[in-house]
Amino acid sequence: MAVEAATGPAKGKVLIRNIGLLLSGALENPILEADAILVVDGKIAAFGRENQLPDAPEATVIDARGGAVAPGLIDSHVHPVIGDWTPRQNQIGWVESFLNGGVTTMVSAGEVHSPGRPRDIVGLKAHAIFAQRSFFNMRPAGVKILAGAPVLEKGMVESDFKELAEAGVGLLGEVGLGSVKAGYEAKEMVAWARKYGIQSTIHTGGPSIPGSGLIDKDTVLEADADIIGHINGGHTALPEGHVCELCERSSRAIEIVHNGNERVAIAAVKVAKDLGVLHRVILGTDSPAGSGVQPLGILRTISMLSSLGGISAAEAICLATGTTARIRNLDGGLIEVGRAADFVFLDRAQHSAGRDMLHSIELGDIPGIGMVMIDGVIRCGRSRNTPPAERVPEVMGH
Numbered sequence: 001m002a003v004e005a006a007t008g009p010a011k012g013k014v015l016i017r018n019i020g021l022l023l024s025g026a027l028e029n030p031i032l033e034a035d036a037i038l039v040v041d042g043k044i045a046a047f048g049r050e051n052q053l054p055d056a057p058e059a060t061v062i063d064a065r066g067g068a069v070a071p072g073l074i075d076s077h078v079h080p081v082i083g084d085w086t087p088r089q090n091q092i093g094w095v096e097s098f099l100n101g102g103v104t105t106m107v108s109a110g111e112v113h114s115p116g117r118p119r120d121i122v123g124l125k126a127h128a129i130f131a132q133r134s135f136f137n138m139r140p141a142g143v144k145i146l147a148g149a150p151v152l153e154k155g156m157v158e159s160d161f162k163e164l165a166e167a168g169v170g171l172l173g174e175v176g177l178g179s180v181k182a183g184y185e186a187k188e189m190v191a192w193a194r195k196y197g198i199q200s201t202i203h204t205g206g207p208s209i210p211g212s213g214l215i216d217k218d219t220v221l222e223a224d225a226d227i228i229g230h231i232n233g234g235h236t237a238l239p240e241g242h243v244c245e246l247c248e249r250s251s252r253a254i255e256i257v258h259n260g261n262e263r264v265a266i267a268a269v270k271v272a273k274d275l276g277v278l279h280r281v282i283l284g285t286d287s288p289a290g291s292g293v294q295p296l297g298i299l300r301t302i303s304m305l306s307s308l309g310g311i312s313a314a315e316a317i318c319l320a321t322g323t324t325a326r327i328r329n330l331d332g333g334l335i336e337v338g339r340a341a342d343f344v345f346l347d348r349a350q351h352s353a354g355r356d357m358l359h360s361i362e363l364g365d366i367p368g369i370g371m372v373m374i375d376g377v378i379r380c381g382r383s384r385n386t387p388p389a390e391r392v393p394e395v396m397g398h
């Protein structure tokens, strides 16, 4: 069983050597001149050319065998409930499947699939605090899940947001999934949340399931949430012109999801690139969903955007790592000293037509994963979900 308690970062040193391509996660400089990373106690202590790194004879050595290393992928939009179970498609082990898709961190957009979800105010606060604690205390398969994201219901007052923030809640679930749907009502509550350091996301587009509603572009602009959640719809998108207008008129983060309209996802990334605001684009899956659990959802979105959306594979990987980490204030997502040692080891899938890993993504293929590390701990070896990587890393011992 892959479910285990969070045990904190690894103790000791790990040297990752023979990296053929080190991707930084940072859009301003996506590819680093480096072939090695030194990890100490679960954090990046140094990276660069191996002969320039501090000596660490006691380190465990991982030979990347010339493959690529990137920061672990971040899924900015999930709907967890508890542990590694989702009632949405009644599946167990869905988070562990995402780990095999390179995902090391997930951010909840609301625990809205919880059976019997409380909608009264004291109940929804208790539910959010419970979810935050539960996923903080126990990481399914080692994956970091930031949860505890209440959805706005009518009747909430400023002191509710203060109380939630003081109790450790740092996120709002998708605005629009509860009874607060009007722009003017959402705007006041989003501002209260922001005042107490709670980050907000708004549902964008048509209803996801019977009972949820349309959130149009004017409501998104008026509510002014920190993140324009699934700008490409969840699943039904706004007209392309409205999506472009949101990118232009709002200064907030632009979230593209796997469980959305693919044509509009491509339009959104193109307009963001044209406007010079790619640094505001973040990626999620919005899963589990009606379309199921998609362990490769983030990789598939990277591949789609770079093969059809006019951005490079290196840029697309940044959107799912450093860009999301910066907007979400996460400890991973970038190859920087002091950041969490959350890595995905990638290579071109066997028999891809691409020249190398990045080119294979630009041709629309999914790369193969050979290993995933979280906080310096190896959480999986060769992925059971991606096509096989040509080269997989090897643990060499000391």
Ligand SMILES: [Zn+2]
Pocket: 174, 203, 204, 208, 229, 230, 234
């Ligand atoms: Zn939604």
